[in-house]
Amino acid sequence: MYLHGDAEWLDAAARLAIRARPLSRPNPSVGAIIVRDGRVQGRGWTKAGGRPHAEAVALAQAGPNAAGATLYTTLEPCAHASPRGPTCADLCSAAELKRAVIGLEDPDPRTAGSGIARLVAAGVAVTVLDRPPVRSSLAGYLCRARYGRPHVTLKLATSLDGCIALENGESRWITGEDARRHVHSRRAMADAILVGGETWRTDRPSLDVRLPGLKARSPRRLVLTRKAAPGGIEAIGSPSGIHQLGDVQYLYVEGGAQTAAAFLQGDLVDTLHLYQAPVLIGAGRQALGDIGLSDLAAAHERWAVSDSRQLGSDRFTAYERIRSA
Structure with a gap:
């Protein structure tokens, strides 16, 4: 009743x-x-x-x-x-x-x-x-029960024209401090965080939580690579490897264009977090590589806005994947 x-x-x-x-x-x-x-x-x-x-x-x-x-x-x-x-x-x-x-x-x-x-x-x-x-x-x-894998959030920080870095690879910092603090708050809600091998080798990101009072909430660190992982970080050979992550319920992916594309092409992204800075880069590195889309009609009505807010000068938008029952 x-x-x-x-x-x-x-x-x-x-x-x-x-x-x-x-x-x-x-x-x-x-x-x-x-x-x-x-x-x-x-x-x-x-x-x-x-x-x-x-x-x-x-x-x-x-x-x-x-x-x-x-x-x-x-x-x-x-x-x-x-x-x-x-x-x-x-x-x-x-x-x-x-x-x-x-x-x-x-x-x-x-x-x-x-x-x-x-x-x-x-x-x-x-x-x-x-x-x-x-x-x-x-x-x-529910993701673990239905799909045997964690819920995946893909985070992208881009310019207005969809770039994540300059042509020479420089990417720090496209977004401002407010957006970066928000990213750290999202990291604190994840069991594990993953980056691609190129991102790890180029930037050596700490992948921790650097907010007062939440530093102990830093997630488990993963890198998408078939090479041996450096100390303190675990290697995952392919996106499908997330099915083997045991008790991980929430995975936060901060990879580059190829890692993002691999997770999207594998139909493994449930939530998209997009941080857009009010800058134009032009001939820069795009946020996504090829995701295997051959029919434009398939690109429509697959994501729904679940949150949108201003973070300083940047815009944050969260999208939830629309899946058939």
């Missing part, structure tokens, strides 16, 4: 879930809010290392006030046994909740549907409410 306000509370839980990214790995980043009589009784998000889960944190905050309340959680409460504690489905059942509004059924076969069934058996009225903010907050987890 859908009630007025359910969507808003669930969207709020999705915003909480983002706080868990990427520290929740290998578990998904989940957000949960417990509401009774229009007031928040408890809230939580998945903690570092994947435990405790969001629902457990919210229930601990709510205490006895959870009885008769509504739980809003972005993902179906877990129902599979773990040596690290009771399942969230059991915790929720014992709390005597009145309702549970769940964003998505868990694709993990160990829980898929059984968490919901356990709540219903305990007398909890369950509503599954699929919301875009929920799917966005779980993008990495």
Whole structure:
């Protein structure tokens, strides 16, 4: 049963879930809010290392006030046994909740549907409410479940005419400080960051997070190359190698034109982050190499704007890939 306000509370839980990214790995980043009589009784998000889960944190905050309340959680409460504690489905059942509004059924076969069934058996009225903010907050987890790979964000910093460097290779700095700080904030939300071999050999980028308070959030470093990787960085022989990255849910790609083209041609990019500086370069190095497009009609209506903002003198636009169901 859908009630007025359910969507808003669930969207709020999705915003909480983002706080868990990427520290929740290998578990998904989940957000949960417990509401009774229009007031928040408890809230939580998945903690570092994947435990405790969001629902457990919210229930601990709510205490006895959870009885008769509504739980809003972005993902179906877990129902599979773990040596690290009771399942969230059991915790929720014992709390005597009145309702549970769940964003998505868990694709993990160990829980898929059984968490919901356990709540219903305990007398909890369950509503599954699929919301875009929920799917966005779980993008990495859902990508791993559906495609067996991390969610990939491709970042490009270009001039107005689509160049990423001068003809001689000089590229520092096309964009300004505000844009670069924003890039570092995106790096802090990734499990791993990847550049191409040429970028690594030419620029030796540090690929870390250099924002106050977030330096410890620097992601795992990868380079796309068939050659031996230097110390402190891992080699991936081809874009398809990202399927072997284990618990990586979010991959941030900062490669040059050939690396960007390889990921696009392999249909491996889910989100595009474009930073455009208000400069013209002319005969420079283009942002993309050949992506194998032979039919112009195939280039249309494949990306949708999800965010757009001014960062100092530069323009940031995020695009989400439009995929068929």
